Amino acid sequence: MTKRIAIVVATLVTLVGLGVTAWFLPRLRRSVIHDITTWDAPPGDPAPLPAATGPGLAAVPKTRVILVDGLSEEHARTLPAWSDVCKRGARLRVDVGFPSVSLPVEVELWSGLTQQQTGIVFRSGRPLNPPLDRRGIPAQVPGSIAIAEDHGYLVRSLGFSVAEPAAGATPAKDADPAAWEQRWQARAREVVASDTRLAFIHILRVDTAGHKQGATSDAYRQAATDADGMIAELVALAPEARWFLLSDHGHRPEGGHGGEEPYIRQVEACVAGPGIAAGTTSGLVHMVDVSRAIADSTGATLDRTSRGRPFSAALAAPLADDQAIPPLPLHQGALAIFALVAGLAASTWGVRRWWLAPLWFPIACASLLAIRGEPTLSMRLVYEGSGRIAAVTWLPALLVLGGSVWFGLGRATLGRVLVAQLALPASALAALLTATGAWPAVLGEDVAPVVPRYTAWLSPLMLMVSHAAGAFALALLARRVLRRSDRSAPPAPPRSEPVAEPSTPDRRPKDPS
Numbered sequence: 292m293t294k295r296i297a298i299v300v301a302t303l304v305t306l307v308g309l310g311v312t313a314w315f316l317p318r319l320r321r322s323v324i325h326d327i328t329t330w331d332a333p334p335g336d337p338a339p340l341p342a343a344t345g346p347g348l349a350a351v352p353k354t355r356v357i358l359v360d361g362l363s364e365e366h367a368r369t370l371p372a373w374s375d376v377c378k379r380g381a382r383l384r385v386d387v388g389f390p391s392v393s394l395p396v397e398v399e400l401w402s403g404l405t406q407q408q409t410g411i412v413f414r415s416g417r418p419l420n421p422p423l424d425r426r427g428i429p430a431q432v433p434g435s436i437a438i439a440e441d442h443g444y445l446v447r448s449l450g451f452s453v454a455e456p457a458a459g460a461t462p463a464k465d466a467d468p469a470a471w472e473q474r475w476q477a478r479a480r481e482v483v484a485s486d487t488r489l490a491f492i493h494i495l496r497v498d499t500a501g502h503k504q505g506a507t508s509d510a511y512r513q514a515a516t517d518a519d520g521m522i523a524e525l526v527a528l529a530p531e532a533r534w535f536l537l538s539d540h541g542h543r544p545e546g547g548h549g550g551e552e553p554y555i556r557q558v559e560a561c562v563a564g565p566g567i568a569a570g571t572t573s574g575l576v577h578m579v580d581v582s583r584a585i586a587d588s589t590g591a592t593l594d595r596t597s598r599g600r601p602f603s604a605a606l607a608a609p610l611a612d613d614q615a616i617p618p619l620p621l622h623q624g625a626l627a628i629f630a631l632v633a634g635l636a637a638s639t640w641g642v643r644r645w646w647l648a649p650l651w652f653p654i655a656c657a658s659l660l661a662i663r664g665e666p667t668l669s670m671r672l673v674y675e676g677s678g679r680i681a682a683v684t685w686l687p688a689l690l691v692l693g694g695s696v697w698f699g700l701g702r703a704t705l706g707r708v709l710v711a712q713l714a715l716p717a718s719a720l721a722a723l724l725t726a727t728g729a730w731p732a733v734l735g736e737d738v739a740p741v742v743p744r745y746t747a748w749l750s751p752l753m754l755m756v757s758h759a760a761g762a763f764a765l766a767l768l769a770r771r772v773l774r775r776s777d778r779s780a781p782p783a784p785p786r787s788e789p790v791a792e793p794s795t796p797d798r799r800p801k802d803p804s
């Protein structure tokens with residue numbers, strides 16, 4: 292009787308624990324996504340670039356920069372006006388680093404400091420307030436002007452003497468967007484043709500089309516063509532200036548950016564005008580090398596910690612393909628591996644029989660990779676609100692988990708089945724929280740746990756473990772309730788015959804725990 296009570300108590304405690312886990316993890320996920328997209332990361336070291344020396348660009352009276360937000364390398368190459376500028380100067384391949392999000396990349400461009408150095412990694416709808424100070428180029432160039440098509444908070448964050456459109460009710464909002472839409476192109480022409488030393492035009496429509504319809508859509512192509520028309524017009528207004536045509540990231544075929552995919556991170560740039568030999572081409576250079584070129588053009592100086600290299604040096608020593616991806620801080624990596632090994636050890640203790648192995652976990656990860664692809668910060672699934680689609684993705688794995696729990700409980704203790712099935716995924720989640728530096732965020736600190744390759748796994752893995760806890764609880768409940776109803780009506784033994792059968796040996800394997 293006491294053993295029965297102990298089993299009931301253990302079952303109830305486990306059910307409550309699993310229920311709380313299943314309920315809590317999706318909430319934690321929402322809060323971590325908010326931290327990723329809102330706050331800054333602790334400043335750290337940038338990716339090291341190949342060392343090289345050589346002369347930088349000479350200062351010129353007029354520097355003009357056009358940035359087409361979200362224009363992929365593949366599309367840039369097809370644009371006639373863009374390509375004309377490339378042909379009469381230098382065609383560069385530029386790696387913007389990680390994450391490939393507009394505000395962080397533009398702060399990088401105008402400061403020469405990478406996302407890791409500034410800690411500005413996302414800041415969705417959260418401008419720099421106050422804007423970039425004299426650490427940045429614009430604040431060092433009196434009379435510098437920036438004009439943005441839309442979402443003016445991007446250019447208002449950068450420290451230009453004048454940045455339009457002006458802010459509206461909040462720093463993130465534009466004043467009178469409808470009127471600005473009619474006026475902004477005329478204003479851009481005026482500024483480009485003016486005598487100001489530094490003008491920056493930010494074209495947003497390609498990014499907007501990319502988000503709405505994806506990089507393979509007609510809308511995206513059309514927006515790129517429209518942007519190219521504006522480039523033709525603007526470049527003709529200041530033929531004597533040194534021109535920089537830039538992009539801050541590409542887009543996924545279905546729309547989205549932010550991750551470390553090479554085709555999103557690596558974009559095309561053209562630099563033409565005084566001092567740039569026609570027909571120059573480059574291997575991969577870093578966005579901070581472009582910062583250095585703009586700083587030298589305008590007579591500004593980059594922060595001492597900037598890794599931006601002089602123009603000729605950057606051309607002479609291109610980056611390897613993934614060199615712009617910052618390495619994981621060593622202690623975070625080491626602790627993460629420790630957490631994973633602890634989980635493997637616990638799992639091995641729990642398993643003992645092959646059918647108790649947490650087979651569902653590799654199956655769930657494989658389903659995720661096969662159906663949705665490797666998670667990156669460019670993907671909607673990382674941010675989307677509902678766990679339903681995710682649950683469908685790994686439904687077969689959850690069925691395998693339910694089956695393992697059902698059969699496992701007939702042959703081993705609840706504790707052993709619990710550890711066997713959930714220790715490994717739980718420790719994988721702990722390892723991921725460690726590798727991404729997410730523990731302070733979990734404990735409520737306003738900090739963005741953003742590192743390349745790993746951060747994007749946080750969101751699906753939290754859902755996966757939550758769903759696994761739920762599936763485990765259901766299988767446990769079903770097993771206990773159904774076995775109870777079996778016992779509640781035992782077949783009555785026939786009275787007429789005396790019991791003569793030998794007692795059957797217990798077939799169940801002895802459980803040492």
Ligand SMILES: [Zn+2]
Binds near residue numbers: 361
């Ligand atoms: Zn965007």
